[in-house]
Amino acid sequence: MRDQTDELTRELCELAASPAPGSGIDVARAVREGRVRLRRRRFAALGAVAAVAAATAAVTLLPSGGDRALSPAPAATSATPALDTNPLVVEASYGWLPANFDDVSYVPDHGRTVVRADGKVPDDGGLAPIVWLGVYPAGATPSTGRLWYAGGPRQYRVEAPPVEGRPAYWVGKSPTTAEAPGGDWYLRWQTADGRWAELRAAYLQRADAQQILHRIAEKAVVARRAIPLPYRISKVPAGLRLTEATFVRGQQMLPGEHVPWSSSINFQVDGMYITTTIEPDLPESVKSSADADPKTALTRPTCIREHGLELCTQSLNGVDAYRTVGGPTTWLKRFTLLGTDQHDWTTHVLG
Structure with missing residues:
Protein backbone atom coordinates (compact mmCIF):
# COMPACT_ATOMS: atom_id res chain seq x y z
CA MET A 1 0.00 0.00 0.00
CA ARG A 2 2.85 2.42 0.84
CA ASP A 3 4.51 1.64 -2.49
CA GLN A 4 1.27 2.37 -4.35
CA THR A 5 0.75 5.64 -2.47
CA ASP A 6 4.29 6.80 -3.16
CA GLU A 7 3.93 5.90 -6.83
CA LEU A 8 0.64 7.76 -7.19
CA THR A 9 1.99 10.85 -5.40
CA ARG A 10 5.02 10.97 -7.71
CA GLU A 11 2.90 10.60 -10.81
CA LEU A 12 0.42 13.29 -9.78
CA CYS A 13 3.25 15.73 -9.12
CA GLU A 14 4.84 15.01 -12.49
CA LEU A 15 1.49 15.30 -14.25
CA ALA A 16 0.73 18.65 -12.62
CA ALA A 17 4.13 20.03 -13.60
CA SER A 18 4.00 18.77 -17.17
CA PRO A 19 2.75 21.07 -19.96
CA ALA A 20 2.02 18.08 -22.18
CA PRO A 21 2.28 14.34 -21.94
CA GLY A 22 4.89 12.26 -23.66
CA SER A 23 2.36 9.86 -25.09
CA GLY A 24 -1.27 8.90 -24.91
CA ILE A 25 -0.54 6.14 -22.45
CA ASP A 26 1.27 8.53 -20.12
CA VAL A 27 -1.32 11.29 -20.37
CA ALA A 28 -3.55 10.16 -17.56
CA ARG A 29 -1.46 7.53 -15.88
CA ALA A 30 -1.82 9.12 -12.46
CA VAL A 31 -5.56 9.61 -12.93
CA ARG A 32 -5.96 6.06 -14.16
CA GLU A 33 -3.97 4.55 -11.31
CA GLY A 34 -5.86 6.46 -8.65
CA ARG A 35 -9.20 5.88 -10.30
CA VAL A 36 -8.83 2.12 -10.53
CA ARG A 37 -7.47 1.70 -7.01
CA LEU A 38 -10.38 3.61 -5.54
CA ARG A 39 -12.93 2.03 -7.85
CA ARG A 40 -15.40 0.29 -5.61
CA ARG A 41 -15.90 2.35 -2.47
CA ARG A 42 -15.52 5.77 -4.04
CA PHE A 43 -16.65 4.85 -7.51
CA ALA A 44 -19.47 7.37 -7.81
CA ALA A 45 -16.91 10.17 -7.83
CA LEU A 46 -15.08 8.56 -10.70
CA GLY A 47 -17.71 9.56 -13.21
CA ALA A 48 -16.68 13.17 -12.74
CA VAL A 49 -13.03 12.20 -13.13
CA ALA A 50 -13.88 10.38 -16.34
CA ALA A 51 -15.67 13.43 -17.68
CA VAL A 52 -12.63 15.64 -17.04
CA ALA A 53 -10.36 13.06 -18.63
CA ALA A 54 -12.59 12.83 -21.70
CA ALA A 55 -12.59 16.62 -22.08
CA THR A 56 -8.79 16.69 -22.14
CA ALA A 57 -8.29 13.51 -24.12
CA ALA A 58 -5.16 12.90 -26.14
CA VAL A 59 -5.27 11.09 -29.45
CA THR A 60 -4.00 7.71 -28.33
CA LEU A 61 -6.33 4.77 -28.44
CA LEU A 62 -5.15 2.29 -25.88
CA PRO A 63 -6.32 -1.19 -26.64
CA SER A 64 -6.48 -4.12 -24.39
CA GLY A 65 -6.01 -7.67 -24.79
CA GLY A 66 -4.90 -10.93 -23.63
CA ASP A 67 -5.05 -14.34 -25.09
CA ARG A 68 -4.72 -17.71 -23.38
CA ALA A 69 -5.00 -17.16 -19.61
CA LEU A 70 -4.59 -13.42 -20.06
CA SER A 71 -8.18 -12.79 -21.05
CA PRO A 72 -11.00 -12.57 -18.50
CA ALA A 73 -13.06 -14.77 -20.79
CA PRO A 74 -12.73 -16.72 -24.04
CA ALA A 75 -11.80 -14.59 -27.02
CA ALA A 76 -14.81 -12.68 -28.26
CA THR A 77 -16.04 -12.48 -31.80
CA SER A 78 -15.31 -9.25 -33.61
CA ALA A 79 -18.69 -9.26 -35.34
CA THR A 80 -20.20 -5.80 -35.75
CA PRO A 81 -23.24 -6.43 -33.46
CA ALA A 82 -20.93 -7.28 -30.54
CA LEU A 83 -18.86 -4.16 -31.13
CA ASP A 84 -22.02 -2.05 -31.27
CA THR A 85 -23.62 -3.49 -28.13
CA ASN A 86 -20.59 -3.91 -25.89
CA PRO A 87 -19.30 -1.05 -23.70
CA LEU A 88 -15.82 -2.61 -23.51
CA VAL A 89 -14.25 -2.84 -26.97
CA VAL A 90 -10.49 -2.94 -27.50
CA GLU A 91 -8.20 -2.34 -30.47
CA ALA A 92 -5.46 -4.89 -29.88
CA SER A 93 -4.48 -7.87 -27.75
CA TYR A 94 -1.40 -9.38 -26.24
CA GLY A 95 -0.35 -12.53 -28.00
CA TRP A 96 2.42 -13.22 -25.48
CA LEU A 97 3.51 -12.04 -22.05
CA PRO A 98 6.30 -13.29 -19.78
CA ALA A 99 5.39 -16.10 -17.40
CA ASN A 100 5.49 -13.80 -14.38
CA PHE A 101 2.60 -11.73 -15.75
CA ASP A 102 -0.75 -13.15 -14.70
CA ASP A 103 -3.24 -10.26 -14.41
CA VAL A 104 -4.76 -8.26 -17.26
CA SER A 105 -7.20 -5.42 -16.61
CA TYR A 106 -9.30 -3.32 -18.97
CA VAL A 107 -9.67 0.25 -17.75
CA PRO A 108 -10.76 3.59 -19.25
CA ASP A 109 -8.44 6.35 -20.36
CA HIS A 110 -9.68 9.52 -22.09
CA GLY A 111 -12.84 7.84 -23.32
CA ARG A 112 -10.84 4.88 -24.65
CA THR A 113 -9.90 1.57 -23.09
CA VAL A 114 -6.40 0.61 -21.99
CA VAL A 115 -5.01 -2.80 -21.20
CA ARG A 116 -2.73 -3.11 -18.22
CA ALA A 117 -0.79 -6.31 -17.63
CA ASP A 118 0.48 -6.74 -14.07
CA GLY A 119 3.39 -8.94 -13.17
CA LYS A 120 4.14 -10.64 -9.89
CA VAL A 121 5.97 -8.88 -7.08
CA PRO A 122 9.67 -9.76 -7.41
CA ASP A 123 11.44 -11.84 -4.78
CA ASP A 124 13.36 -8.80 -3.54
CA GLY A 125 10.08 -7.13 -2.55
CA GLY A 126 10.29 -4.38 -5.18
CA LEU A 127 7.41 -3.01 -7.22
CA ALA A 128 5.67 -5.43 -9.55
CA PRO A 129 6.27 -4.79 -13.27
CA ILE A 130 3.50 -3.31 -15.41
CA VAL A 131 3.04 -3.22 -19.18
CA TRP A 132 0.55 -1.23 -21.27
CA LEU A 133 -0.27 -1.75 -24.95
CA GLY A 134 -1.60 1.10 -27.09
CA VAL A 135 -2.50 1.93 -30.69
CA TYR A 136 -2.71 5.45 -32.09
CA PRO A 137 -5.72 6.26 -34.32
CA ALA A 138 -5.30 6.19 -38.07
CA GLY A 139 -3.51 9.30 -39.30
CA ALA A 140 -2.05 10.19 -35.89
CA THR A 141 1.75 10.11 -35.83
CA PRO A 142 3.39 10.23 -32.39
CA SER A 143 6.25 12.66 -32.03
CA THR A 144 9.33 13.14 -29.87
CA GLY A 145 11.29 16.22 -28.90
CA ARG A 146 9.11 17.64 -26.14
CA LEU A 147 10.11 17.53 -22.49
CA TRP A 148 9.19 14.46 -20.48
CA TYR A 149 8.00 16.82 -17.76
CA ALA A 150 8.62 20.44 -16.77
CA GLY A 151 12.30 20.93 -16.10
CA GLY A 152 13.09 17.38 -17.16
CA PRO A 153 14.96 15.88 -20.11
CA ARG A 154 13.75 15.90 -23.69
CA GLN A 155 12.30 12.91 -25.43
CA TYR A 156 14.56 11.38 -28.05
CA ARG A 157 13.91 8.89 -30.80
CA VAL A 158 16.33 5.98 -30.40
CA GLU A 159 16.15 3.46 -33.23
CA ALA A 160 15.02 -0.07 -32.36
CA PRO A 161 15.06 -3.30 -34.35
CA PRO A 162 12.06 -3.57 -36.69
CA VAL A 163 8.90 -5.18 -35.37
CA GLU A 164 7.66 -7.73 -37.89
CA GLY A 165 9.76 -5.95 -40.51
CA ARG A 166 8.25 -2.51 -39.87
CA PRO A 167 9.88 0.65 -38.41
CA ALA A 168 10.26 0.78 -34.62
CA TYR A 169 11.97 3.06 -32.10
CA TRP A 170 12.38 3.68 -28.37
CA VAL A 171 11.43 6.98 -26.76
CA GLY A 172 14.50 7.66 -24.64
CA LYS A 173 15.93 10.34 -22.38
CA SER A 174 19.03 10.98 -24.49
CA PRO A 175 20.02 10.43 -28.14
CA THR A 176 21.76 7.19 -27.16
CA THR A 177 19.68 6.07 -24.14
CA ALA A 178 16.63 3.99 -24.98
CA GLU A 179 15.36 4.05 -21.40
CA ALA A 180 12.85 6.74 -20.36
CA PRO A 181 13.06 8.70 -17.09
CA GLY A 182 12.24 6.76 -13.94
CA GLY A 183 13.25 3.45 -15.43
CA ASP A 184 10.23 3.29 -17.75
CA TRP A 185 10.39 2.04 -21.33
CA TYR A 186 8.47 3.12 -24.44
CA LEU A 187 8.58 1.12 -27.67
CA ARG A 188 6.70 2.37 -30.72
CA TRP A 189 6.27 0.59 -34.03
CA GLN A 190 4.22 0.90 -37.20
CA THR A 191 1.51 -1.73 -37.60
CA ALA A 192 0.43 -3.54 -40.75
CA ASP A 193 -2.48 -1.12 -41.25
CA GLY A 194 -0.21 1.93 -41.03
CA ARG A 195 -1.08 3.03 -37.50
CA TRP A 196 1.45 3.38 -34.72
CA ALA A 197 1.39 1.09 -31.69
CA GLU A 198 3.09 1.69 -28.38
CA LEU A 199 4.21 -0.45 -25.46
CA ARG A 200 5.05 1.10 -22.16
CA ALA A 201 6.65 -0.73 -19.25
CA ALA A 202 7.23 0.33 -15.66
CA TYR A 203 9.28 -1.42 -12.98
CA LEU A 204 10.59 -3.96 -15.44
CA GLN A 205 13.81 -4.36 -13.49
CA ARG A 206 15.51 -6.85 -15.76
CA ALA A 207 18.60 -6.63 -17.92
CA ASP A 208 16.65 -8.01 -20.87
CA ALA A 209 13.77 -5.46 -20.65
CA GLN A 210 14.29 -4.36 -24.25
CA GLN A 211 14.21 -7.92 -25.55
CA ILE A 212 11.06 -8.68 -23.55
CA LEU A 213 9.20 -5.65 -24.88
CA HIS A 214 10.32 -6.34 -28.42
CA ARG A 215 8.95 -9.88 -28.18
CA ILE A 216 5.64 -8.61 -26.73
CA ALA A 217 5.39 -6.19 -29.66
CA GLU A 218 6.15 -8.94 -32.19
CA LYS A 219 3.29 -11.05 -30.79
CA ALA A 220 0.73 -8.25 -30.35
CA VAL A 221 -2.43 -8.61 -32.42
CA VAL A 222 -3.95 -5.36 -33.70
CA ALA A 223 -7.64 -6.05 -34.27
CA ARG A 224 -10.85 -4.79 -32.69
CA ARG A 225 -12.72 -7.14 -30.39
CA ALA A 226 -15.41 -6.98 -27.75
CA ILE A 227 -14.61 -8.22 -24.24
CA PRO A 228 -17.13 -10.69 -22.75
CA LEU A 229 -18.80 -9.35 -19.60
CA PRO A 230 -20.84 -11.03 -16.81
Whole structure:
Protein backbone atom coordinates (compact mmCIF):
# COMPACT_ATOMS: atom_id res chain seq x y z
CA MET A 1 0.00 0.00 0.00
CA ARG A 2 2.85 2.42 0.84
CA ASP A 3 4.51 1.64 -2.49
CA GLN A 4 1.27 2.37 -4.35
CA THR A 5 0.75 5.64 -2.47
CA ASP A 6 4.29 6.80 -3.16
CA GLU A 7 3.93 5.90 -6.83
CA LEU A 8 0.64 7.76 -7.19
CA THR A 9 1.99 10.85 -5.40
CA ARG A 10 5.02 10.97 -7.71
CA GLU A 11 2.90 10.60 -10.81
CA LEU A 12 0.42 13.29 -9.78
CA CYS A 13 3.25 15.73 -9.12
CA GLU A 14 4.84 15.01 -12.49
CA LEU A 15 1.49 15.30 -14.25
CA ALA A 16 0.73 18.65 -12.62
CA ALA A 17 4.13 20.03 -13.60
CA SER A 18 4.00 18.77 -17.17
CA PRO A 19 2.75 21.07 -19.96
CA ALA A 20 2.02 18.08 -22.18
CA PRO A 21 2.28 14.34 -21.94
CA GLY A 22 4.89 12.26 -23.66
CA SER A 23 2.36 9.86 -25.09
CA GLY A 24 -1.27 8.90 -24.91
CA ILE A 25 -0.54 6.14 -22.45
CA ASP A 26 1.27 8.53 -20.12
CA VAL A 27 -1.32 11.29 -20.37
CA ALA A 28 -3.55 10.16 -17.56
CA ARG A 29 -1.46 7.53 -15.88
CA ALA A 30 -1.82 9.12 -12.46
CA VAL A 31 -5.56 9.61 -12.93
CA ARG A 32 -5.96 6.06 -14.16
CA GLU A 33 -3.97 4.55 -11.31
CA GLY A 34 -5.86 6.46 -8.65
CA ARG A 35 -9.20 5.88 -10.30
CA VAL A 36 -8.83 2.12 -10.53
CA ARG A 37 -7.47 1.70 -7.01
CA LEU A 38 -10.38 3.61 -5.54
CA ARG A 39 -12.93 2.03 -7.85
CA ARG A 40 -15.40 0.29 -5.61
CA ARG A 41 -15.90 2.35 -2.47
CA ARG A 42 -15.52 5.77 -4.04
CA PHE A 43 -16.65 4.85 -7.51
CA ALA A 44 -19.47 7.37 -7.81
CA ALA A 45 -16.91 10.17 -7.83
CA LEU A 46 -15.08 8.56 -10.70
CA GLY A 47 -17.71 9.56 -13.21
CA ALA A 48 -16.68 13.17 -12.74
CA VAL A 49 -13.03 12.20 -13.13
CA ALA A 50 -13.88 10.38 -16.34
CA ALA A 51 -15.67 13.43 -17.68
CA VAL A 52 -12.63 15.64 -17.04
CA ALA A 53 -10.36 13.06 -18.63
CA ALA A 54 -12.59 12.83 -21.70
CA ALA A 55 -12.59 16.62 -22.08
CA THR A 56 -8.79 16.69 -22.14
CA ALA A 57 -8.29 13.51 -24.12
CA ALA A 58 -5.16 12.90 -26.14
CA VAL A 59 -5.27 11.09 -29.45
CA THR A 60 -4.00 7.71 -28.33
CA LEU A 61 -6.33 4.77 -28.44
CA LEU A 62 -5.15 2.29 -25.88
CA PRO A 63 -6.32 -1.19 -26.64
CA SER A 64 -6.48 -4.12 -24.39
CA GLY A 65 -6.01 -7.67 -24.79
CA GLY A 66 -4.90 -10.93 -23.63
CA ASP A 67 -5.05 -14.34 -25.09
CA ARG A 68 -4.72 -17.71 -23.38
CA ALA A 69 -5.00 -17.16 -19.61
CA LEU A 70 -4.59 -13.42 -20.06
CA SER A 71 -8.18 -12.79 -21.05
CA PRO A 72 -11.00 -12.57 -18.50
CA ALA A 73 -13.06 -14.77 -20.79
CA PRO A 74 -12.73 -16.72 -24.04
CA ALA A 75 -11.80 -14.59 -27.02
CA ALA A 76 -14.81 -12.68 -28.26
CA THR A 77 -16.04 -12.48 -31.80
CA SER A 78 -15.31 -9.25 -33.61
CA ALA A 79 -18.69 -9.26 -35.34
CA THR A 80 -20.20 -5.80 -35.75
CA PRO A 81 -23.24 -6.43 -33.46
CA ALA A 82 -20.93 -7.28 -30.54
CA LEU A 83 -18.86 -4.16 -31.13
CA ASP A 84 -22.02 -2.05 -31.27
CA THR A 85 -23.62 -3.49 -28.13
CA ASN A 86 -20.59 -3.91 -25.89
CA PRO A 87 -19.30 -1.05 -23.70
CA LEU A 88 -15.82 -2.61 -23.51
CA VAL A 89 -14.25 -2.84 -26.97
CA VAL A 90 -10.49 -2.94 -27.50
CA GLU A 91 -8.20 -2.34 -30.47
CA ALA A 92 -5.46 -4.89 -29.88
CA SER A 93 -4.48 -7.87 -27.75
CA TYR A 94 -1.40 -9.38 -26.24
CA GLY A 95 -0.35 -12.53 -28.00
CA TRP A 96 2.42 -13.22 -25.48
CA LEU A 97 3.51 -12.04 -22.05
CA PRO A 98 6.30 -13.29 -19.78
CA ALA A 99 5.39 -16.10 -17.40
CA ASN A 100 5.49 -13.80 -14.38
CA PHE A 101 2.60 -11.73 -15.75
CA ASP A 102 -0.75 -13.15 -14.70
CA ASP A 103 -3.24 -10.26 -14.41
CA VAL A 104 -4.76 -8.26 -17.26
CA SER A 105 -7.20 -5.42 -16.61
CA TYR A 106 -9.30 -3.32 -18.97
CA VAL A 107 -9.67 0.25 -17.75
CA PRO A 108 -10.76 3.59 -19.25
CA ASP A 109 -8.44 6.35 -20.36
CA HIS A 110 -9.68 9.52 -22.09
CA GLY A 111 -12.84 7.84 -23.32
CA ARG A 112 -10.84 4.88 -24.65
CA THR A 113 -9.90 1.57 -23.09
CA VAL A 114 -6.40 0.61 -21.99
CA VAL A 115 -5.01 -2.80 -21.20
CA ARG A 116 -2.73 -3.11 -18.22
CA ALA A 117 -0.79 -6.31 -17.63
CA ASP A 118 0.48 -6.74 -14.07
CA GLY A 119 3.39 -8.94 -13.17
CA LYS A 120 4.14 -10.64 -9.89
CA VAL A 121 5.97 -8.88 -7.08
CA PRO A 122 9.67 -9.76 -7.41
CA ASP A 123 11.44 -11.84 -4.78
CA ASP A 124 13.36 -8.80 -3.54
CA GLY A 125 10.08 -7.13 -2.55
CA GLY A 126 10.29 -4.38 -5.18
CA LEU A 127 7.41 -3.01 -7.22
CA ALA A 128 5.67 -5.43 -9.55
CA PRO A 129 6.27 -4.79 -13.27
CA ILE A 130 3.50 -3.31 -15.41
CA VAL A 131 3.04 -3.22 -19.18
CA TRP A 132 0.55 -1.23 -21.27
CA LEU A 133 -0.27 -1.75 -24.95
CA GLY A 134 -1.60 1.10 -27.09
CA VAL A 135 -2.50 1.93 -30.69
CA TYR A 136 -2.71 5.45 -32.09
CA PRO A 137 -5.72 6.26 -34.32
CA ALA A 138 -5.30 6.19 -38.07
CA GLY A 139 -3.51 9.30 -39.30
CA ALA A 140 -2.05 10.19 -35.89
CA THR A 141 1.75 10.11 -35.83
CA PRO A 142 3.39 10.23 -32.39
CA SER A 143 6.25 12.66 -32.03
CA THR A 144 9.33 13.14 -29.87
CA GLY A 145 11.29 16.22 -28.90
CA ARG A 146 9.11 17.64 -26.14
CA LEU A 147 10.11 17.53 -22.49
CA TRP A 148 9.19 14.46 -20.48
CA TYR A 149 8.00 16.82 -17.76
CA ALA A 150 8.62 20.44 -16.77
CA GLY A 151 12.30 20.93 -16.10
CA GLY A 152 13.09 17.38 -17.16
CA PRO A 153 14.96 15.88 -20.11
CA ARG A 154 13.75 15.90 -23.69
CA GLN A 155 12.30 12.91 -25.43
CA TYR A 156 14.56 11.38 -28.05
CA ARG A 157 13.91 8.89 -30.80
CA VAL A 158 16.33 5.98 -30.40
CA GLU A 159 16.15 3.46 -33.23
CA ALA A 160 15.02 -0.07 -32.36
CA PRO A 161 15.06 -3.30 -34.35
CA PRO A 162 12.06 -3.57 -36.69
CA VAL A 163 8.90 -5.18 -35.37
CA GLU A 164 7.66 -7.73 -37.89
CA GLY A 165 9.76 -5.95 -40.51
CA ARG A 166 8.25 -2.51 -39.87
CA PRO A 167 9.88 0.65 -38.41
CA ALA A 168 10.26 0.78 -34.62
CA TYR A 169 11.97 3.06 -32.10
CA TRP A 170 12.38 3.68 -28.37
CA VAL A 171 11.43 6.98 -26.76
CA GLY A 172 14.50 7.66 -24.64
CA LYS A 173 15.93 10.34 -22.38
CA SER A 174 19.03 10.98 -24.49
CA PRO A 175 20.02 10.43 -28.14
CA THR A 176 21.76 7.19 -27.16
CA THR A 177 19.68 6.07 -24.14
CA ALA A 178 16.63 3.99 -24.98
CA GLU A 179 15.36 4.05 -21.40
CA ALA A 180 12.85 6.74 -20.36
CA PRO A 181 13.06 8.70 -17.09
CA GLY A 182 12.24 6.76 -13.94
CA GLY A 183 13.25 3.45 -15.43
CA ASP A 184 10.23 3.29 -17.75
CA TRP A 185 10.39 2.04 -21.33
CA TYR A 186 8.47 3.12 -24.44
CA LEU A 187 8.58 1.12 -27.67
CA ARG A 188 6.70 2.37 -30.72
CA TRP A 189 6.27 0.59 -34.03
CA GLN A 190 4.22 0.90 -37.20
CA THR A 191 1.51 -1.73 -37.60
CA ALA A 192 0.43 -3.54 -40.75
CA ASP A 193 -2.48 -1.12 -41.25
CA GLY A 194 -0.21 1.93 -41.03
CA ARG A 195 -1.08 3.03 -37.50
CA TRP A 196 1.45 3.38 -34.72
CA ALA A 197 1.39 1.09 -31.69
CA GLU A 198 3.09 1.69 -28.38
CA LEU A 199 4.21 -0.45 -25.46
CA ARG A 200 5.05 1.10 -22.16
CA ALA A 201 6.65 -0.73 -19.25
CA ALA A 202 7.23 0.33 -15.66
CA TYR A 203 9.28 -1.42 -12.98
CA LEU A 204 10.59 -3.96 -15.44
CA GLN A 205 13.81 -4.36 -13.49
CA ARG A 206 15.51 -6.85 -15.76
CA ALA A 207 18.60 -6.63 -17.92
CA ASP A 208 16.65 -8.01 -20.87
CA ALA A 209 13.77 -5.46 -20.65
CA GLN A 210 14.29 -4.36 -24.25
CA GLN A 211 14.21 -7.92 -25.55
CA ILE A 212 11.06 -8.68 -23.55
CA LEU A 213 9.20 -5.65 -24.88
CA HIS A 214 10.32 -6.34 -28.42
CA ARG A 215 8.95 -9.88 -28.18
CA ILE A 216 5.64 -8.61 -26.73
CA ALA A 217 5.39 -6.19 -29.66
CA GLU A 218 6.15 -8.94 -32.19
CA LYS A 219 3.29 -11.05 -30.79
CA ALA A 220 0.73 -8.25 -30.35
CA VAL A 221 -2.43 -8.61 -32.42
CA VAL A 222 -3.95 -5.36 -33.70
CA ALA A 223 -7.64 -6.05 -34.27
CA ARG A 224 -10.85 -4.79 -32.69
CA ARG A 225 -12.72 -7.14 -30.39
CA ALA A 226 -15.41 -6.98 -27.75
CA ILE A 227 -14.61 -8.22 -24.24
CA PRO A 228 -17.13 -10.69 -22.75
CA LEU A 229 -18.80 -9.35 -19.60
CA PRO A 230 -20.84 -11.03 -16.81
CA TYR A 231 -24.05 -9.06 -17.37
CA ARG A 232 -26.58 -7.66 -19.84
CA ILE A 233 -28.53 -4.41 -19.57
CA SER A 234 -31.96 -4.14 -21.21
CA LYS A 235 -33.54 -0.98 -22.61
CA VAL A 236 -31.10 1.68 -21.44
CA PRO A 237 -33.11 4.95 -21.39
CA ALA A 238 -32.20 7.45 -24.08
CA GLY A 239 -31.21 10.05 -21.49
CA LEU A 240 -28.30 7.98 -20.22
CA ARG A 241 -24.87 8.39 -21.84
CA LEU A 242 -22.27 5.67 -21.39
CA THR A 243 -19.01 7.17 -20.08
CA GLU A 244 -16.85 4.15 -19.28
CA ALA A 245 -16.70 0.45 -18.53
CA THR A 246 -14.03 -1.60 -16.80
CA PHE A 247 -12.94 -5.10 -15.99
CA VAL A 248 -10.17 -5.25 -13.39
CA ARG A 249 -8.43 -8.06 -11.58
CA GLY A 250 -5.48 -8.77 -9.33
CA GLN A 251 -3.36 -5.78 -8.41
CA GLN A 252 -5.84 -3.38 -9.97
CA MET A 253 -8.26 -4.06 -7.11
CA LEU A 254 -8.69 -1.58 -4.28
CA PRO A 255 -6.20 -2.41 -1.51
CA GLY A 256 -7.98 -4.41 1.16
CA GLU A 257 -10.40 -6.05 -1.27
CA HIS A 258 -10.11 -9.73 -1.90
CA VAL A 259 -12.44 -10.45 -4.80
CA PRO A 260 -10.71 -12.01 -7.83
CA TRP A 261 -12.20 -9.47 -10.26
CA SER A 262 -14.59 -6.54 -10.52
CA SER A 263 -16.41 -4.97 -13.46
CA SER A 264 -18.09 -1.57 -13.55
CA ILE A 265 -20.08 0.57 -15.93
CA ASN A 266 -20.69 4.34 -15.64
CA PHE A 267 -23.44 6.47 -17.14
CA GLN A 268 -24.05 10.21 -17.13
CA VAL A 269 -27.56 11.62 -16.89
CA ASP A 270 -28.51 15.30 -16.47
CA GLY A 271 -24.97 16.15 -15.42
CA MET A 272 -24.93 13.43 -12.75
CA TYR A 273 -23.13 10.10 -12.72
CA ILE A 274 -24.35 6.60 -11.96
CA THR A 275 -21.82 3.84 -11.38
CA THR A 276 -22.73 0.17 -11.17
CA THR A 277 -20.34 -2.63 -10.23
CA ILE A 278 -20.51 -6.37 -10.71
CA GLU A 279 -18.25 -8.75 -8.83
CA PRO A 280 -18.31 -12.18 -7.17
CA ASP A 281 -20.63 -12.36 -4.17
CA LEU A 282 -18.35 -13.18 -1.28
CA PRO A 283 -18.89 -12.67 2.47
CA GLU A 284 -17.92 -9.15 3.53
CA SER A 285 -15.57 -10.62 6.10
CA VAL A 286 -13.65 -12.16 3.21
CA LYS A 287 -14.11 -9.48 0.59
CA SER A 288 -13.42 -6.22 2.38
CA SER A 289 -13.53 -4.27 5.60
CA ALA A 290 -14.13 -0.98 3.80
CA ASP A 291 -17.84 -0.85 4.71
CA ALA A 292 -16.81 0.31 8.16
CA ASP A 293 -15.58 3.61 6.68
CA PRO A 294 -18.08 6.23 7.95
CA LYS A 295 -17.25 8.54 5.04
CA THR A 296 -19.13 6.21 2.68
CA ALA A 297 -22.36 6.32 4.67
CA LEU A 298 -23.93 9.12 2.60
CA THR A 299 -23.34 7.22 -0.65
CA ARG A 300 -24.11 3.70 0.50
CA PRO A 301 -24.81 1.54 -2.57
CA THR A 302 -28.00 -0.29 -3.42
CA CYS A 303 -27.21 -3.95 -4.09
CA ILE A 304 -28.78 -7.21 -5.20
CA ARG A 305 -27.21 -10.67 -5.25
CA GLU A 306 -27.96 -13.34 -7.83
CA HIS A 307 -26.19 -16.27 -9.49
CA GLY A 308 -23.09 -15.90 -7.33
CA LEU A 309 -22.62 -12.22 -8.21
CA GLU A 310 -23.15 -8.97 -6.35
CA LEU A 311 -24.59 -6.05 -8.32
CA CYS A 312 -24.35 -2.61 -6.70
CA THR A 313 -25.10 0.92 -7.83
CA GLN A 314 -24.55 4.35 -6.27
CA SER A 315 -24.06 8.01 -7.09
CA LEU A 316 -22.62 10.92 -5.15
CA ASN A 317 -25.72 12.78 -6.33
CA GLY A 318 -27.89 10.33 -4.42
CA VAL A 319 -31.29 9.19 -5.66
CA ASP A 320 -31.65 12.32 -7.82
CA ALA A 321 -29.31 10.72 -10.34
CA TYR A 322 -31.81 7.87 -10.78
CA ARG A 323 -34.91 9.89 -11.67
CA THR A 324 -34.69 8.93 -15.32
CA VAL A 325 -34.46 5.21 -14.52
CA GLY A 326 -37.04 5.07 -11.73
CA GLY A 327 -34.69 4.79 -8.77
CA PRO A 328 -31.69 2.61 -7.87
CA THR A 329 -33.66 -0.61 -7.38
CA THR A 330 -35.51 -0.20 -10.68
CA TRP A 331 -32.21 0.51 -12.41
CA LEU A 332 -30.71 -2.72 -11.10
CA LYS A 333 -33.68 -4.68 -12.44
CA ARG A 334 -32.53 -3.80 -15.95
CA PHE A 335 -29.43 -5.97 -15.38
CA THR A 336 -29.31 -9.69 -16.06
CA LEU A 337 -26.45 -11.37 -14.21
CA LEU A 338 -24.78 -14.26 -16.04
CA GLY A 339 -23.03 -16.01 -13.18
CA THR A 340 -19.40 -16.70 -12.37
CA ASP A 341 -18.64 -19.11 -15.23
CA GLN A 342 -16.81 -16.94 -17.74
CA HIS A 343 -17.91 -19.17 -20.62
CA ASP A 344 -21.47 -17.90 -20.02
CA TRP A 345 -20.53 -14.24 -20.30
CA THR A 346 -21.56 -12.20 -23.32
CA THR A 347 -20.25 -9.62 -25.76
CA HIS A 348 -23.82 -8.42 -26.43
CA VAL A 349 -24.27 -6.34 -23.29
CA LEU A 350 -26.46 -3.37 -24.18
CA GLY A 351 -29.96 -4.38 -25.26
